[in-house]
Amino acid sequence: MDSFFKEAILSFKTSGTIRPSSKYLIHACLKDIDFERAENIIEFGAGNGCITSEIISRKRKSTNLYSFELNEKFYNHCKKRFHNEDGLHLIHGSVLEFDKILESQKINSVDYFISSLPLSLFEKSTINSIIGKVIPHMNNDGMFIQYLYSFNRYKLLRKHFNQVAMDMTLLNLPPAIIFKCKK
Numbered sequence: 001m002d003s004f005f006k007e008a009i010l011s012f013k014t015s016g017t018i019r020p021s022s023k024y025l026i027h028a029c030l031k032d033i034d035f036e037r038a039e040n041i042i043e044f045g046a047g048n049g050c051i052t053s054e055i056i057s058r059k060r061k062s063t064n065l066y067s068f069e070l071n072e073k074f075y076n077h078c079k080k081r082f083h084n085e086d087g088l089h090l091i092h093g094s095v096l097e098f099d100k101i102l103e104s105q106k107i108n109s110v111d112y113f114i115s116s117l118p119l120s121l122f123e124k125s126t127i128n129s130i131i132g133k134v135i136p137h138m139n140n141d142g143m144f145i146q147y148l149y150s151f152n153r154y155k156l157l158r159k160h161f162n163q164v165a166m167d168m169t170l171l172n173l174p175p176a177i178i179f180k181c182k183k
């Protein structure tokens, strides 16, 4: 997407970056997902669709992927990039509403949440309210995967999740930490 840089800068408070995730970061985020078993996957913050595309190529056709994107330009870009993809539901709106969408689709349990939301820039109260909704929708053996460019939300994640494993990739600009959280 030629205009990714421009759009990301214009909406830096919600994009939290100036470039899409590298293939190394995407691999680090997705490598522990059991795509054979997953029935429902939720993506928070599709952006230009770089992670969405990799999830689509790895998942089974019957697996539902709900990808949320707040920014209209990124959403429209993804709409054009992915059309008629089996199981993909692109949603233009805030992840704060994800529970309502799942309820309307009668989806109670989610196997994996993959979030690239810039939580380091979010208010703690907003993070608490997002994760407060994630936990009851997550399978007992499900995982919440979040990458960030700093450790500043580790304590907050630990407050919500029993297990928070960390991985890191230097092969991204900037280098990123991947948090893999279980309840």
Ligand SMILES: C[S@@+](CC[C@H](N)C(=O)[O-])C[C@H]1O[C@@H](n2cnc3c(N)ncnc32)[C@H](O)[C@@H]1O
Pocket: 014, 015, 016, 017, 019, 020, 021, 044, 045, 046, 047, 048, 049, 050, 051, 068, 069, 070, 071, 074, 093, 094, 095, 096, 116, 117, 118
């Ligand atoms: C760091 S970018 C990640 C984009 C892409 N997934 C990647 O890894 O390169 C974060 C994305 O989250 C989106 N976003 C931020 N707040 C959001 C919200 N409340 N609901 C849905 N998407 C949101 C932004 O518009 C942006 O596209």
